[in-house]
Amino acid sequence: MPVDSCHFxxxxxxxxxxxxxxxxxxxxxxxxxxxxxxRFAVVENNSSQTTAQRTLPLKALKPGYRHVQLRTQHNESLEVSSLFIYSHRTEEGPAGGATASSLVRFIQVCCF
Structure with missing residues (x-):
């Protein structure tokens, strides 16, 4: 969905x-x-080649501090590679009450 697509x-x-x-x-x-x-990706600066990555459903990302285990491009586990992150979400609805379908979620992810 273009409305939920972004890149950092x-x-x-x-x-x-x-x-x-x-x-x-x-x-x-x-x-x-x-x-x-x-999706988290570790990319070589000189060649733009992805050396490690991990894709997670956003609904599976629990708030707080987490280690995200990285994988190869072929989705094989990298035993000693992880990203230490902090995630936090807030929800807002329109004034006068919110329904589940009208909530907007603000997600903050910090990579350490």
């Missing part, structure tokens, strides 16, 4: 590639949570 990119990490820290925050609005997926 962190700054490249040039040092400490064994345990990089981004400390960047991303916030986006979601209208149809049950149809949304969140």
């Amino acid at each position: 990119r962190t700054k490249p990490i040039h040092r400490n590639t064994l345990n990089p820290m981004w400390n960047e925050h991303f916030q986006f609005t979601v209208h149809f949570e049950e149809m949304c997926f969140l």
Whole structure:
């Protein structure tokens, strides 16, 4: 859905590639949570080649601090690779009461 499609990119990490820290925050609005997926990708800065990734249904992302286990491009588990994130969501409805279909969800994800 174009209404729920967005793309964020962190700054490249040039040092400490064994345990990089981004400390960047991303916030986006979601209208149809049950149809949304969140994809994390680790991309080589020089070649734009994806070295690790993970795609999760947005409704499966629980709020709070989490380790997101990364996978290869072929969806094979990478045992020692994960992203430490914090996610938080808030919901807003129109003035005068909200129905489940009219809620707008604001999702914030922080990558550390």
